[in-house]
Amino acid sequence: MTDTTTGTAKVTLPADDQILITRDFAAPRQHVYRAWTTPDLVKRWWAGKRGTVTSVDIDLRVGGQWRYVMIANGDFEVAFHGEYREITPNERLVHTEVYETPGASDVGAPVVTVTFAESGDRTRVTMLTETHSKELRDAILESGMEGGMQESMDALEEVAVSLE
Amino acid sequence: MARAATTADVFNAVAEPRRREILDVLAEGERPVNDLVRLLGLGQPQVSKHLRVLREVGAVEVRDEGRQRLYRLNGRALKPIHDWVRRYERSWEERFASLDAVLEEMGSTEEEDHDGHDDRHGEGDAAR
Numbered sequence: 001m002t003d004t005t006t007g008t009a010k011v012t013l014p015a016d017d018q019i020l021i022t023r024d025f026a027a028p029r030q031h032v033y034r035a036w037t038t039p040d041l042v043k044r045w046w047a048g049k050r051g052t053v054t055s056v057d058i059d060l061r062v063g064g065q066w067r068y069v070m071i072a073n074g075d076f077e078v079a080f081h082g083e084y085r086e087i088t089p090n091e092r093l094v095h096t097e098v099y100e101t102p103g104a105s106d107v108g109a110p111v112v113t114v115t116f117a118e119s120g121d122r123t124r125v126t127m128l129t130e131t132h133s134k135e136l137r138d139a140i141l142e143s144g145m146e147g148g149m150q151e152s153m154d155a156l157e158e159v160a161v162s163l164e
Numbered sequence: 165m166a167r168a169a170t171t172a173d174v175f176n177a178v179a180e181p182r183r184r185e186i187l188d189v190l191a192e193g194e195r196p197v198n199d200l201v202r203l204l205g206l207g208q209p210q211v212s213k214h215l216r217v218l219r220e221v222g223a224v225e226v227r228d229e230g231r232q233r234l235y236r237l238n239g240r241a242l243k244p245i246h247d248w249v250r251r252y253e254r255s256w257e258e259r260f261a262s263l264d265a266v267l268e269e270m271g272s273t274e275e276e277d278h279d280g281h282d283d284r285h286g287e288g289d290a291a292r
Contacts, residue, residue: 009260011253013249015181025267044265045259047259047262049258049262140252
């Protein structure tokens, strides 16, 4: 498969308290869903180039908890957790997402809705984060800046090579 | 001076939902103020006030044509917002690039999923 989907993620801000990410993947929907929800596979991609994933717990049922932990470059731990609200296998996930920082609360946590849709021989993933406040939305966007551009370019190059 | 920040910064200018609606309308083409009043269902004073804020940050430009004042979008003024979001986009792109590699490998190691067999084989593995 010479088709590459690297560099195609689109981020839009549909409302003051929302972030929408859209991305196509050159793989069947079942594969994308499995890579998204299987701990051993999540471990391999969730940190990107920003660190190493050390722990992934996924209790994939409504009301079940998830928790991802990574050691970021620079040797500090980053952890997120949440609870599954809706699960439609291969189609849709709704879950909360809490960035574990001092004082972080599960109450009023951002809600993330992920959809997986067939788009020709590709799979289109949309991920809508609803934060309930503009301040939190902006804080999340600001946090994305921590990912250095250099690392990002390295990752793209590596994958481009592996796709040949 | 307390008001200066609101009008001098394009981020603040577009933080107001009505102003974003105005930008959405103008994204489709130049409009006289009367069109905006009608399309947004706001009073003319409100629309004029929002247009003034948008003009002060350069997001909207105006020209006179006959007796009408025509407003249009200036996308370049919105670039700082685009750049800000773009950096977040890059950090996710990096994560997705790693996911691409995982998916590529799944594709080459699971022949039974090829040839259009859509028997949802293996989806039960997801939770393990």
